[in-house]
Amino acid sequence: MFDVEIILRIVIAFILGGAIGLERQWRHRTAGLRTNTLVSVGSALFVILSIKISGDTSPSRIASQIVSGIGFLGAGVIMKEGFTVRGLNTAATLWCSAAVGSLSGMGLWDIALVGTVVVVLAHISLRPIANYMNMRPVKMDYATTTYDIKIICQRSALDIIRIAVTEILNKSKFQMKSLKSTQEGPEETVEVHAEVFIYGKHVFMLENIIRQISEQENVLSVSWEIIDKNDD
Structure with a gap:
């Protein structure tokens, strides 16, 4: 049943x-x-x-x-x-x-x-x-902006440049997420990509970091771009 x-x-x-x-x-x-x-x-x-x-x-x-x-x-x-x-x-x-x-x-x-x-x-x-x-618009101070800093330098000075970039970023308010090197152009040069983030959109502060990196010996060019903007 x-x-x-x-x-x-x-x-x-x-x-x-x-x-x-x-x-x-x-x-x-x-x-x-x-x-x-x-x-x-x-x-x-x-x-x-x-x-x-x-x-x-x-x-x-x-x-x-x-x-x-x-x-x-x-x-x-x-x-x-x-x-x-x-x-x-x-x-x-x-x-x-x-x-x-x-x-x-x-x-x-x-x-x-x-x-x-x-x-x-x-x-x-x-x-x-x-x-x-x-x-609702998010107050910029509470938004996390992630940047990719691209550095082209001489291959022979790669280790020195990586150390210099790390020291410069450690002294700033930016937090580094990753630091990697890639071979894109001629064999004697190498690209270094530093992915960093900060709360807000501090372009002037970032430009100051770019200036310090560009002043390093054997650095050929430095550029940056926004790769993500996230609201916490």
């Missing part, structure tokens, strides 16, 4: 997971209607399984394993495009769908329903607020 209550738990997990996934599908996200529904139903099934199995199998132990498993699934929807990370909200939603499914599997339907409403409202109501805050 079928257990009506167990079937009802699975159906509720299906409905609530689908409700969360519907909002994600509407916005054409990677994990949409089907993914969130399956995560919710699957979590419910695992919890029900732990309840039905006799022995020392605790539902809380199964729930902890579900959380770990969803972590791997969520990592699959997170993508990095240049300096932008996408999919974090989708991964968090999958985590919430698993929680809703687990609650449904335990028969805690009221909490599962409230959780579903809160998750959907978070996506719908908080999005305009987040967009508004992202569109």
